[in-house]
Amino acid sequence: MxxxxxxxxxxxxxxxxxxxxxxxxxxxxxxxxxxxxxxRRVVRVWAASVTAVLLAAGVATGLRWGSGPGPDRTAPVADSPSPSPSPAATAFPATDPTAAKLTTPRQIGTKPFLFHLDLAEITGSTLGTITKMSRMSGLAGISEMPELADMSGVPELIDMHRTPSETLEAEFTEPGGATGHFQIELTALKMNLLHQSNGVDPRERMVDGRPVALSVADPTAxxxxxxxxxxxxxxxxxxxxIALDAAAPGDTATKVEERLIAIMRNVRFDAVDRCTTGFWLPQMPRNVTMVGCTQTIVPDAPVSTPVNSSVTLQAGIHRLSIGVAVSSDAPIASSGEMTFHGHSGTAEEHALAGTTRYLDIQARYGTEHVARLTGSIAYDVIDKDSLIAIVGNLELASWADPASWPSSPLR
Amino acid sequence: MVTFDEYVMVRGPRLVRLARLLIRDRHLAEDLVQEVLAKAFVRWAKISALDDPDVYVRRMLINQHASYRRKRSSGEIVTAAWDGPGASTDANGRSAERDAMWRLILDLPPKQRAVVALRFYEDLDDTAIAEVLGCSAVTVRTQRMRALKTLRRRMTARSAETVTAKEHE
Structure with missing residues (x-):
């Protein structure tokens, strides 16, 4: 110097x-x-509340949904661009031949164990290959919960929605090695989508004869x-x-737009796949029902690889957000070991805003599997001991036989 | 993985000190860091999983400062003038020299000032600075060279004024 x-x-x-x-x-x-x-949560809840009111008003008055040159309202079935088989390497969830395809907006997310949203085979496309895919149906969405998130892919905060929707999240690797992540959300209410924004005013263009609204931010920002x-x-x-996350280094706005359109062309809406969970939650109170289901799969993983599933439950008029994730190698904190009906593990409480608290339970099942239950607790609705009892009574299905997995973890 | 609290306790002071070099008002510097840390708190799971969370947080700080400047239509008001030709003639001449240098640094364009702070206070090399600023190392080198050239020129001019002032006394 x-x-x-x-x-x-x-x-x-x-x-x-x-x-x-x-x-x-x-x-x-x-x-x-x-x-x-x-x-951020208030904005989401507010948007959901407003859309619920609009939905009710719309149903009552027969208002048309959306605006602009959309397809004819009488169109009975959602179009799917060139129907293709489901991701080939995926052994599950199993297609349900008895389930009905998506024909009306009212079907979106109303059966929390049924996925209509899917991706066509994208191998060979500009997107490369899907390395991880997560689908959700029902009244729940997954949002950030930084304190509890880890790198094992365990769901973060299960956020309740007031109107049903279906989402698909995927990670992909392009032929050049670039990786990316996107989320697709399907809803009957346009306002449900407004929680996603990058601050860029949308511009319209036509893609395959269909009007789309594109908002592409500067990828270098x-x-x-x-x-x-x-x-x-x-x-x-x-x-x-479609919401596409941060761009790869060197990306341009044009490249981002190309990716979005490539994803759009591979989205299909005619799937009838069940959200299968690899576990049961017996001895739940009778008034508990399942209102949301999320399942994450890794297409190239061996069939026996545990699938990350979580469910959202409703008890009476109260909605509880309880996520259960099972994995083979999730870490268990070494301190504070407890026993849940013979299963060793930990239970940690985290304070959230107001009186809400968050409970994070991890319990070991056998030598290979770890179940993780995370739930936001309003103690006037359900007490901590009851939540601990839920995970204590959790039973795992046979991981080697996904076909045997239950479509609902409640029994 | 480092917790948010641990990170703030260990790195917080350094961040505040860096902020003091980016912005004139010392209280505003703390507020700037608090704002950045609040945003980092919301995304801590992702940030802490990075190889070097510090790079990301420092980048957030630089960007937050830029955003702050944009929001203030007139920008941060920097006093380019120093205390006057006689300022370094008092008994605390060394302190006055440092103060004069600081005022010259403050007068640099924001990006050059950030490069100077990261290089000569944080002791980062061009590659590391480039990572923080999200630009190429070549750009960093160019900005650094321009900043040094400007500082040298202005410091020389200031010295000349000081000498002239002394001759007139």
């Missing part, structure tokens, strides 16, 4: 010097962070998530939206 540069370094050190009130900084950052998270959004009407009364 030259004398001049040394003078610069000294001046900077002199200027930067001084005490920092760490307690104030930490407390302030946490409080502000919690507010941001609450605000930081903190843009999602970088691209594409919204369209696959059929009258149905809205679909």
């Amino acid at each position: 030259t004398e001049f540069e040394d003078a610069i370094a000294t001046a900077l050190a002199d200027r930067a010097d001084g005490d920092v009130r760490m307690d104030t900084l930490l407390t302030g950052a946490r409080e502000r962070g919690v507010r941001y998270r609450q605000r 930081d903190h843009v998530d999602p970088v691209g959004l594409l919204r369209w009407q696959p059929a009258s009364g149905m809205w679909a939206q």
